Amino acid sequence: MNDVVADFNTRHYAACDGAITVKAIPIGSGQSMQQIVNGTIQPDIWSPAGSVWLTLLNTQWQQKHGSNLVGTGATDALPLVSSPIVIAMWKPEAEALGWPQKAIGWSDIASLSTDPRGWAAYGHAEFGAFKFGHTHPEYSNSGLDAVIAMNYAAVNKVRGLTTAEVNTTTTKQFINNVESSVIHYGDSTGFFADKMFGGGPSYLSAAVLYENLVVEANDGKLYPHLPYPVVAIYPKEGTFYSDHPFAILQASWVTSAKQTAAQVFRNFLLDQPQQVKALHYGFRPANQQIKLAAPLDSIHGIDITQPKTLLPIPGADVVQAIKTSWSQQRRKVNVMLILDRSGSMAATVDNVSKIEAAKQGLQEFINLLGDNDQLGLTVFSDQADILSPVSQLGPKRKDLLNRANNIFAMGGTRLFDTMSEQFQALQQTPSKNIRAIVILTDGVDTDSHTKLDGLLQQITAKGEDAGTAVKMFTIAYGRDANENDLKKIATSTGAQEFEGNPQNIKEVYNQISLFF
Structure with missing residues (x-):
């Protein structure tokens, strides 16, 4: 555009x-x-x-x-213009599933997601666990289309999907099975492409993307160091065009x-x-008289004869039922919220208290998570205090909101030690949930024994299942925060750094919630 x-x-x-x-x-x-x-x-x-x-x-x-x-x-x-919604997958992994001879779809993703053997079930233990991703369906087109397509696949239909079918136990279990391998969600399809193609198979095995992003990945300009080619899987049960x-x-x-x-x-x-x-x-031109040509070809991982089955958009009532069901079946999260309450947080910016605005952002985030998510809250200055350990949010939501409201500013900035401690605690807690830390700080570290290099060495996602590691989302709150350090920390875990201030902090916490 x-x-x-x-x-x-x-x-x-x-x-x-x-x-x-x-x-x-x-x-x-x-x-x-x-x-x-x-x-x-x-x-x-x-x-x-x-x-x-x-x-x-x-x-x-x-x-x-x-x-x-x-x-x-x-x-x-x-x-x-148009571009089919596809499942982008590394070519060797697609071949392990039988591609291109075998048509692959949502039923295969559901089976692979729930098989405790992971890729070993297909003779490739070296691939590790199956790591999947799609964007948040409330905010992103590819995520919404994917979840609608999953519901069609669950009832083996290509039209006429009803709210009653969406709400059956069988359909919900199918969605739950697919979602069980998701490493996180997000609001941007492009962000997923960057993470998959930049992080490699250890970060993501497959993600719901647009066909044009597969073309872009394989042309070598934006991602010159892909470990393998990427291919577009057109779900055999049907898909949509992003038009x-x-x-x-x-x-x-x-x-x-x-x-x-x-x-x-x-x-x-x-x-x-x-x-x-x-x-x-x-992209595929909307003008049907224009012949599809390079780079829309197999060299770039796509098949212009696909998709074979196009799904109709259901009515608004069915779409709403699908979104409601997904919110119940999505993969849950274990997240520790960490807030800097050092003395500098007592300052005001444009007549707005930094600490009061940050507390409102925390409360916004707490209210956006579901009752079955696991949430904790830690504050730090020259020492760290766990106000609430990571545990089920529903029974303690009101208490947690009150605790967040009573935080006040004082002391120094024990940043890196607090990050290190909470990372270790979350990493060592067995869970099938997404694991994440969200940390807000307005300054540089003044009271830690841990140095940046040591922290990065500890938290950097590595190994065949790097995508399932603890994600650390960082918020650089105002001009005095070291944005470069916070960006390094977030990127090393596969997460994202955000810039915040008292005026936009609610929106920042809202954005981060979309990853869960």
Whole structure:
């Protein structure tokens, strides 16, 4: 989009009130939908990754305003480009499952996820455990499409999925089986691609991605040191296209001049030169007259004759039932929250108390996790205090919220020692859950015996099952935090570093919760 938008803006196309300028803002499908519904953004054009989001947006807009925000006519949301939802897998591992002679699907993923022998069941003990990933279905298109496809596969249907079928014990168990091998979730399909292709088979065996990301992985430019080629598995039970619909919103803020300008931009995007350009990025053009050619080929790990079976998007009630069921069947988490309460946290930034805002962020995170998740809370200054050990959240949620509310700032910054201790404790606790630490700090270490190099040596994910190691998500809270050190710490465990401040800290904790 950056490429074609820049091209469009240099051409000075005009509508009824003058030259047209387009500003493209990248936001995830689910996040942008919620922001539109909440009124925090007012785009003129909305292009989520898949058409399922149009139905969900209209449903929520209907409930709030009594009308559709996206037209339902044949030309109201034309696809711009498409890319099938696939299971990206390392070629040797796909071959161990019988690819390409054997069609592979969700039933194979469910079996592999629950087999205690892991890859040894297929004669390859050296691959270790099966490590799987997909994004959070509440916020990401690929994650939502994957979970919908799993539900179709569970009942052996390719259309006509019902809420009753979604809610059966058999279907829920099937979803639970697939989810049992997930190493974490997330809000970005691109983030999963980076983690899989950067971390190798020890980090992820397979992940739900878009076909174009498989093409991108194999072209050697973005990931020049892949250990093996990657192949696209088109689930035998059926899948979806990520079709990037172009929706001109039927909203009060979209004037007739903007509607006309948007139509000019849409026609430009669907014109042949732009559609041919889509091929170069690994997408299938929406214009069916354009022949699929390199890099859409087997050399880049894909099969243009696939997918054989396309699944229809269920109604909004079925999609909601699927999301509710997934929230119950998703892989649970053991997470220790760590908060820096050193003296510097008593300061105010733009009239907002750092410690009070951080406490509100903690409470936001606590409320976002489920009753069956395992959660703990540790605070540190010049010593560490475990306010609550990692244990089931449901029975202690109210108490934990109260404890978080009573934290006050004092003392120094015993950062690395606290990280090391909690990492060891979580690592040594047997569990089938995702294991993670979320730590917020506003300064540099002043009171630890552990040094950064020693900490990194201890926590770096390594071995054939590096993807299942304890993840350490770090929050650099304000300008005085050492962002470089925190980024090294997070990256070494396969997690992510975030920049926070008193104004955005709730949003940061919300983002981190999407990994679980």
